[in-house]
Amino acid sequence: MNANEVLRKHNIRKTAIREKVLNLLIRNNECLSYAAIEQKIEDKTQKGSILRVLNYFLSRGIVKKIMIDGIKLRYYFAEKEKRHIVYFRCTCCGDSYLFESKFIEPFAVQGIEVSTSHISAKGICPKCSQ
Numbered sequence: 001m002n003a004n005e006v007l008r009k010h011n012i013r014k015t016a017i018r019e020k021v022l023n024l025l026i027r028n029n030e031c032l033s034y035a036a037i038e039q040k041i042e043d044k045t046q047k048g049s050i051l052r053v054l055n056y057f058l059s060r061g062i063v064k065k066i067m068i069d070g071i072k073l074r075y076y077f078a079e080k081e082k083r084h085i086v087y088f089r090c091t092c093c094g095d096s097y098l099f100e101s102k103f104i105e106p107f108a109v110q111g112i113e114v115s116t117s118h119i120s121a122k123g124i125c126p127k128c129s130q
């Protein structure tokens, strides 16, 4: 899935900045902070509009945010939730990631259809284990 498909599906007019922000969130497993998004977009002329775009996507339910440790706000592409994902949190730096999970397969073999799941894992991320 890419930004174009998502924007079309939600009947949202495509702009360069919407496309950039959305593609970034779709491609990243990491739940990104506003600062990280701003840094990765690397388009200084668009700086002011990134927050507007994020808030717009939040209002449309395309992007979600989570609060980590009550202070760190992170954004991620909401449709990842519709797949079965594992929320991973690094106990060292506190960064968080979303991974697609294969845990569902043993259920499917037995004819069980799992509709929602909330799985979280903690450990050390690649950055901290180096």
Ligand SMILES: [Zn+2]
Binding pocket: 090, 091, 092, 093, 094, 095, 124, 125, 126, 127, 128
């Ligand atoms: Zn870490």
